[in-house]
Amino acid sequence: MYENIQITYPNFCLGMQAGTFCTINTAGASHILRVKNAAGAIMKDYTLSSNLTNDLKALEYVGPLDHTGSIDGATFFTLEKVSSSQCKIKRWSLDENDSELQLEQTIIKNTGGGYYYDVSAMSVEHYRTSFKTVPQVEFYL
Numbered sequence: 001m002y003e004n005i006q007i008t009y010p011n012f013c014l015g016m017q018a019g020t021f022c023t024i025n026t027a028g029a030s031h032i033l034r035v036k037n038a039a040g041a042i043m044k045d046y047t048l049s050s051n052l053t054n055d056l057k058a059l060e061y062v063g064p065l066d067h068t069g070s071i072d073g074a075t076f077f078t079l080e081k082v083s084s085s086q087c088k089i090k091r092w093s094l095d096e097n098d099s100e101l102q103l104e105q106t107i108i109k110n111t112g113g114g115y116y117y118d119v120s121a122m123s124v125e126h127y128r129t130s131f132k133t134v135p136q137v138e139f140y141l
Contacts, residue, residue, distance in 0.1 A: 011059045018066040033101045051101045054080035058122040072096040079122040085111035086118040
């Protein structure tokens, strides 16, 4: 293998704040999205509105990066392996006021036809761009 980095636990992603990382802790009675800084200190915890019930394979944050604080409504995705033929993709929204990660949508994928869902990882395609102002040109006839 020629990867530059290998993550031991797949429930890890970059955070919305500059220099932060997110992980989901499933050890307790309530599952928690934990935001840590690069030194490993806990910045904030968010309780999941619904515990994960299957093997967590991936966590992905798809919003803007390098903010100075948390963003209400920020979107996260998780991938759970249910079995060798089924998985669940969940879309979550950050509720800053209640310190909660709210479940917004669940997509269940089953093996069938030409598709096979014995999952081990995921990637969410998202785009980042920036805009510049362009001088306005006026035309007179």
